[in-house]
Amino acid sequence: MARKTECYLDTAALIAFLDRSDSYHPLFRRLFSAPPPLATSALVIAEGHGWFLRRYDQQRAIQFLAFVDELPRLAIEPFGTGDLALAGAVAKKFMDQKLTLADAHGLVIMKRRRIEICWSTDRHMSLTGVPLVI
Structure with a gap:
């Protein structure tokens, strides 16, 4: 079986997966069902926590952190x-x-990790030529 290539995980992908009202929810639900190795920034985790805290409440923000903690690889x-x-x-x-x-x-x-695909819906994440998964 081929080795799955590491992907970058952006805040937008986390939100799309965890927020059922997001138009990209079905795509990210499928992707997260068997994720490849993922890499992200501590800032993404902070940004996601803040998004759920402001949009919903403390409980949803803590659930977000629990989800991140459980992500394999x-x-x-x-x-x-x-x-x-x-x-x-x-x-x-x-x-x-x-x-x-x-x-x-x-x-x-x-760039540092030579990642070739980005899990995001944010066009800014493709500025250096790495394609988005969408």
């Missing part, structure tokens, strides 16, 4: 001082795109 990249410099440079490079620091860090991670 998820590598969460930390965000430190060096990452701030790298992500900041990417944000400056694409300053006409209103790129968030979380998205910029994701682009850095995809």
